[in-house]
Amino acid sequence: MSIAEETIEAIRARADIAAVVSQYVTLKRRGRNLVGLCPFHTEKTPSFSVFPERQSWHCFGCGEGGNVFTFLMRIDHLTFPEAVERLGQQVGIPVERSRENAARRSLRQQILEANQAAAEFFARQLEKAPAAQEVLRRRGLTADSVKALGIGYAPAGWETLSTALGRSVPREVLAQAGLVREREGGGYYDYFRDRLIFPIRDVEGRVLGFGGRALGDAQPKYLNSPETPVFDKSRTLYGLDRARRAIADTGMAIVVEGYMDAAMAQQEGVLNVVATLGTALGATHLEVLRRYAPRVVLAYDGDAAGAAAAERSLPIFESVDMEGHILILPSGQDPDEFIRKQGVDAFRQAAASALPLVEFQLRRLIERGDRSTPEGRAALIRAVAPVLAAIRQHPKREEYVRRLAEEWSLGQPFGMQHIADALWREVRQASVRSGSAARPAAGPSHTAAPQAPADRDQLVLPPRIALAEQYVLQGLLCGATTSDQVFDVLTPEDFQVPAHRALARILWLMDEEVKDPVDAIRRSGGEDSGVLEGLASHMLAEQEKLPVTTKMVTDSVWAIKETKLRARISELQLRLAKLQSEPGEERTRVEKELQELEKELRDRKAG
Numbered sequence: 001m002s003i004a005e006e007t008i009e010a011i012r013a014r015a016d017i018a019a020v021v022s023q024y025v026t027l028k029r030r031g032r033n034l035v036g037l038c039p040f041h042t043e044k045t046p047s048f049s050v051f052p053e054r055q056s057w058h059c060f061g062c063g064e065g066g067n068v069f070t071f072l073m074r075i076d077h078l079t080f081p082e083a084v085e086r087l088g089q090q091v092g093i094p095v096e097r098s099r100e101n102a103a104r105r106s107l108r109q110q111i112l113e114a115n116q117a118a119a120e121f122f123a124r125q126l127e128k129a130p131a132a133q134e135v136l137r138r139r140g141l142t143a144d145s146v147k148a149l150g151i152g153y154a155p156a157g158w159e160t161l162s163t164a165l166g167r168s169v170p171r172e173v174l175a176q177a178g179l180v181r182e183r184e185g186g187g188y189y190d191y192f193r194d195r196l197i198f199p200i201r202d203v204e205g206r207v208l209g210f211g212g213r214a215l216g217d218a219q220p221k222y223l224n225s226p227e228t229p230v231f232d233k234s235r236t237l238y239g240l241d242r243a244r245r246a247i248a249d250t251g252m253a254i255v256v257e258g259y260m261d262a263a264m265a266q267q268e269g270v271l272n273v274v275a276t277l278g279t280a281l282g283a284t285h286l287e288v289l290r291r292y293a294p295r296v297v298l299a300y301d302g303d304a305a306g307a308a309a310a311e312r313s314l315p316i317f318e319s320v321d322m323e324g325h326i327l328i329l330p331s332g333q334d335p336d337e338f339i340r341k342q343g344v345d346a347f348r349q350a351a352a353s354a355l356p357l358v359e360f361q362l363r364r365l366i367e368r369g370d371r372s373t374p375e376g377r378a379a380l381i382r383a384v385a386p387v388l389a390a391i392r393q394h395p396k397r398e399e400y401v402r403r404l405a406e407e408w409s410l411g412q413p414f415g416m417q418h419i420a421d422a423l424w425r426e427v428r429q430a431s432v433r434s435g436s437a438a439r440p441a442a443g444p445s446h447t448a449a450p451q452a453p454a455d456r457d458q459l460v461l462p463p464r465i466a467l468a469e470q471y472v473l474q475g476l477l478c479g480a481t482t483s484d485q486v487f488d489v490l491t492p493e494d495f496q497v498p499a500h501r502a503l504a505r506i507l508w509l510m511d512e513e514v515k516d517p518v519d520a521i522r523r524s525g526g527e528d529s530g531v532l533e534g535l536a537s538h539m540l541a542e543q544e545k546l547p548v549t550t551k552m553v554t555d556s557v558w559a560i561k562e563t564k565l566r567a568r569i570s571e572l573q574l575r576l577a578k579l580q581s582e583p584g585e586e587r588t589r590v591e592k593e594l595q596e597l598e599k600e601l602r603d604r605k606a607g
C-alpha cells in the first residue's frame with residue numbers, strides 16, 4: 001500500500017459517511033440510521049441503510065455493504081487509492097503518493113485531469129471570442145450563467161487545443177479523452193472547432209466530457225464528446241450536478257433534450273432540469289434519476305418528433321417500473337422558447353400538471369381513431385391494447401380499462417362491461433404477443449403464491465377475477481363450499497389463471513370424502529404437483545387470516561361465470577356485426593347463441 005495507513009485512518013475518521021452517500025442517494029432519517037433507495041440494484045422501497053455511528057452502509061436488498069471508501073469505489077468505479085485520494089480532497093487531508101505511483105495513475109484519472117484543463121482552456125477562449133459571446137447573449141444566457149455553467153468556446157483552428165494543452169498533457173491522453181483525433185498521416189487535430197462548449201459534469205462537478213454547439217451552419221449542429229472511459233452517455237445527464245439538490249427537494253426531475261434548454265431553465269430558476277446528451281432517454285438514465293426523485297417529467301419539443309420520442313420512452317419507463325409524465329408544449333416550441341415567451345411560472349405550472357405518458361399515448365390513439373362504427377371501435381381497441389398491456393402495475397391498468405370502457409360506452413346501446421371485456425381480451429393477446437406478460441409483475445397481494453410454470457395469462461387478468469378464482473378454490477379446500485355447488489356452474493376450464501385451472505382439475509376429480517386435500521394433491525403426481533401443493537397450502541394459510549365464507553364463494557362462482565358469458569357475448573356481437581349484411585345459416589346460428597347467452601345472463605342476475 002503506497003498511502004500511509006495513518007492517512008487513510010485520518011480521512012476515514014474525518015469523513016461523514018452520511019454526507020458522502022447523500023451526494024448520490026436521497027436519504028431519509030429512520031431512528032439513528034438513514035435509509036434510501038439502493039443505487040446498486042433496482043428497488044421501489046428503501047432497503048439501503050447508512051449507519052452513521054458505525055460509519056458503514058449496507059443494503060438489505062442486494063447484500064452490498066462496506067465503509068465510506070468501498071461505497072465510493074463501488075459507485076464511481078474507483079480503485080482504493082483513488083477513493084482515498086478523492087475523500088482526502090473533500091475533507092482537507094492531502095494524500096501523499098510516491099512518484100512512481102503518480103506515473104501509474106489510472107487512465108481514468110488522467111482523462112479527468114485533461115478534461116478539467118480543457119474546460120479551463122475553452123472558458124478562457126470565450127473571453128477572446130466576441131462572436132460566440134454574442135450568440136449566447138442573443139439566446140438569453142447572462143454572463144453569470146455562462147460563468148456558473150463554465151460555458152466556453154473552441155476556436156476555429158485545427159490545433160489550438162492540442163498545442164495549448166500538449167505541453168502538459170500527453171497527446172495520447174488527449175486522444176483518449178476525445179479532445180483530439182489522430183490524423184491518418186500522423187499527428188493530431190482538435191475534435192471541437194468553432195463551437196460553443198458546454199462542460200458535462202458528474203454530481204461531484206468533475207468534467208466527464210463536452211457538448212459542442214455549432215456557431216455557424218456547421219454540421220452537425222450539436223456534437224458531443226465520444227464515449228471515453230469516463231464518459232458514458234447512457235448514464236450521464238447534463239446539468240445533474242446543479243440540479244440534483246432541487247430534484248430531491250421537489251421530488252421531480254424534468255428532462256429536456258438539449259443543454260441550451262437545461263441551461264436556460266436553470267438560469268430562470270427552474271433548477272430541477274437535466275438534459276439527455278444526443279441519445280434517447282434510457283433505462284439507466286431513469287435509474288440514475290430515481291436515486292433523487294420518484295417523478296420524471298419529459299419536456300420535449302411540442303412537435304411530432306417530440307411526441308414520437310415521448311411515445312418511445314413509454315416502454316422504457318415501464319421496464320424500470322416508473323411512471324413517466326409528459327409536459328406538452330405548444331406546437332413548435334422547445335422548453336427554452338417556452339420559458340422566454342410564457343415565463344418561468346407557466347413552465348412550472350405545466351410541469352406540475354404533466355400528463356402520465358400512458359394517458360398521453362392513449363389520447364393520441366383515441367384522437368386518431370373512429371368510435372362511431374363497430375369496426376372503428378374494434379380497431380381502436382386493438383390499437384390501445386399494447387399500451388395497456390405494457391402497464392405492469394395491475395391496479396393502474398384496471399383503472400385505465402375501466403375509464404376507457406366507461407367513456408366509450410356512454411350514450412351507446414351496449415354496456416360498459418361489453419367494452420371492458422373486449423379490451424381485456426385484446427390486452428391479454430397483446431401481452432402474449434409482446435412477451436410482456438412473462439415478465440414478473442406485482443399482482444394483487446392475495447395471489448402472491450407459488451406460481452405454476454408458464455403462468456403467462458395470470459399476469460394480465462383483471463385482478464378481480466384472479467381473486468374470485470382464489471376464493472372459490474380456497475372455499476373448496478377448506479370446506480366452505482361443496483364440489484357440486486361449484487362444478488354445477490363452472491368447469492375447471494373456466495378458471496383463467498393456469499395454476500388455478502390445474503388445481504381446479506384436481507379438486508374436480510377428487511373424492512368428496514378426502515380429509516387432507518393437500519396430501520391428495522401431493523399424491524396426484526402431476527408434473528406441477530409440487531407447485532400446486534404449495535399453492536393449496538398458501539390458500540389454506542390465507543383462510544386462517546382471511547376466512548372465505550360460503551357467500552363469498554357463491555358470489556365468486558357467479559363473477560367467474562359472468563365474465564365468461566360476457567366475453568363470449570361480445571365475441572358473438574362482433575361477429576354478428578361483420579355478418580350483418582349477409583343473412584344465412586351462420587348468422588342465424590350466431591343470433592341464436594347470443595339470445596341464449598343473454599337470457600342466461602338475465603336469469604342469473606334475477607337470482
Ligand SMILES: [Zn+2]
Binds near residue numbers: 039040041061062064
Ligand atoms: Zn441494494
